[in-house]
Amino acid sequence: MFSYYVKLAYLSCKRTWGMTLLMVCAIGLGIGASMTTITVNYLMSANPIPHKSEQLFYVQMDSWEPNNTYDDNGDAPTQLTYRDATYLWQAQKAKRQSIQSGMAAVIEPADKEVLPFMVQGRANSADFFPMFDVPFLYGSGWDHQADLKKERVIVINAELNERLFGGKDSTGQTVRMAGEDYKVTGVIDRWNPKPRFYDTSTGSFNDVEDVFVPFSLITEQKFGRSGNTNCWKPTESGFQAFLDSECIWVQLWVELPTAQDKDAYFSFMNAYAKEQHQYGRFARTDNNKLRDVMQWLEYAEVVSDDASMMMAMSLMFLLVCLLNTVGLLLAKFLGKASEIGVRQALGASRNDLFIQHLIESGCIGLAGGLLGLILALLGLEAIKAMYGDWIRDLAQLDFTLVAMAIGLAIVSALLAGLYPTWRACQVQPSVQLKSQ
C-alpha cells in the first residue's frame, strides 16, 4: 500500500500544485535556515577526537594572583606558567604529556630563487604526536631524548612538504628556519581537527600549524612565540626573567587512560600546588582543574553565543514555517473531503486514511527537505563569504547533516500534518457523498 499512497500523494500534489508549492517553499525555507545554523553549530561542537577524548585532559593550575581570581567564575587560568608546566611535564606522571605553545618563524628555502616566508608553528614535546593520533605521510615525530637534548628536529605538514620538497619523502632532509638547520623527522598527512582542540587560545577553528619543533628549543629564543600571554605580576627584563615569571602562556595536555590515572594525576597536581603555596604561590591550592576534551571545549566556549542564538532563531523560523504549513495542509486535506468520503464508502478505514494523508505530508516534507538542502548550501556559501577562511571547514554539509536535513524536514512535515490529517479522518462520509 505504501507505493499506492505515494502515487496518491503525487496525484494530490499535482492537482493542488500551487498550494503544494507554497508548502514546499515554507518547509524548504525553514529547513534551509535551520540547517545552515545547525551545520555551523554541529561542526563547532563536534568531538574532534572521539575515540580518546575522555582520556585526554587539559591541565589548569591556579597560579593567579592571590586577591583576584582569573575570571569572574573563579576558575583557574586557561594556561600555565613556564615554571609550572615544565615541572609537571618533567615529572612524567601521566602516560603521555604534551607541553606546548604557539610559535612563528621564517623559513629560508634551499632554492635561492624562492623568497623566505613566514610559517606558523607549534613548539611541543614528543608525546604530542602519539597523544593526538597525528597521522604521518612520511616518517614520524621525534623521541623524548630529542626534547631533552634540544635537538634541531622538525615535523612539517603536507602543504609545506609540497612547497619545499615537491611532495617527496623529505625525512632526513633539512629545513632552514630562523637561521638554523632542522632535520625533518616526519611529514604530517592531512590532519585538521575541528575544533582545533589542543589550542583554543589562538582560534579554535584555525588550521593546523605548518611546522612542529621541540618545546625545549623555545628557551633558545631562535624563533618567536605566538599566542596569548597573560601576566598578573610585573616581570623583570630578560627572557629568563620572563620564563621565571607568573605569566601564563604554556599549555599542557596529559593522557590518562583510566579514572584511577586521572585521580592520581589530580592528586599530584594538588600536592604540587600545596608545595608551591609554602613558597608564597598558589593562594588557592584546591582550584586546579583537569578537563577532558569535550569539557575543555565547552569551558572554552568554542560554540559562540552568536552561533547558538542564530540557531535558536532559525528554529523559531522553522516553527513559523511549519505553522503556515499546518494551515495549508488543513485547507488541502479538507478540500479533499468528498474523496475521503468516497474512500470511506469503498472500504477505507480511518487508519487507512490517516496513513495515506500522513504519507502525503511526508512527501511534501521530503520535497521541502531537498529544497532546504539547496538553500542551506547557499546559506553556508553566504556565511563563508561573510566570515572568511576560518569558517571554511565549518560551513560544509556532510552525510550526517544531509540525512539530518531530510529527516528534520520529513519529521517536521509529519508533525505539521498530524492535525490536518486527523481532521480529514473525521469527515462524515454520508455528508460528503450527499453533498456531491
Next chain:
Amino acid sequence: MLTMNKISKSFITDDVATHALRDIQLHVNEGDFVSVTGPSGSGKTTFLNIAGLLETSSSGEYLLDGEDIAKLNDSGRSRMRNQKIGFIFQSFNLIPDLNLFDNVDVPLRYRGLNTAERRKRIEYHLDQVGLASRMKHLPSQLSGGQQQRVAIARALATSPRFLLADEPTGNLDSQMAQSVMSLLEDINKAGTTILMVTHDPSLAARAKRQIYIKDGHVSELTNKNSNLHVVGEA
C-alpha cells in the same frame, strides 16, 4: 440478509432533535431488489446510509448477515463495507484524478488483493459495463451515463452481496437511466441484492419490492416476493 429492528435516527442541533427515522422494521432477503421512495427529507438517504454503515443508528438493532453492526468498530465497519457492500451514488462520486482503471481499483486496494487479481477483476467489470476500451480515460472524458457505469463497475469489483444505490439515475437522461436500470436488473438477476433509492416511480416499479418512507416511517407498497417481510408504521 439484512434485518433492522426498531432502528431510529435523530440529529440534535442546538438542543433541537430531528427524527430522521423512527422505529424502522425491515428484513431483506438475499436476491431482493428493493426500491425506496418517498418525498424529499423523508429519511431515504439516512436509511440508506445506515444500511450501508456510513452512519450509525441512534437506537435499535441492525444485523447484516447475522452480524450486529453496533458491535463493530470503525475498522470492522470499513471491512464490512468493503467486503459485502457496494455503493452507487447519484453524482457517481468517481475520483477525478484517477483513470477508470484506478477508480475501479480503489475498493480492491482496501481489500488487499494482489496485483494480478485486481487487474483481472477490474478488466472484467469494466468489460461488463462496456468500458473496457476506455480504462485509461479520466472520468471527465466520459458522459454521465458512462461515469455511472464506471461507478457500477467499481461497486461490483469487490463482488458485494449487497448493492446500495442512491438515486443512481438522478443525473441521467431517460435513455441513459433506462440503460443503467437494465444493468442493475441484470446484476440483481446474477444474485446481488439491491437496495435502491429513487424518485422515479417507473423505475421504482421495476424493483421486486417497493418500500415507501415518509416522516421517518417505512411502509411496504408491494410485495412481489412472498418470502419477505416489511412492517411499516405509517
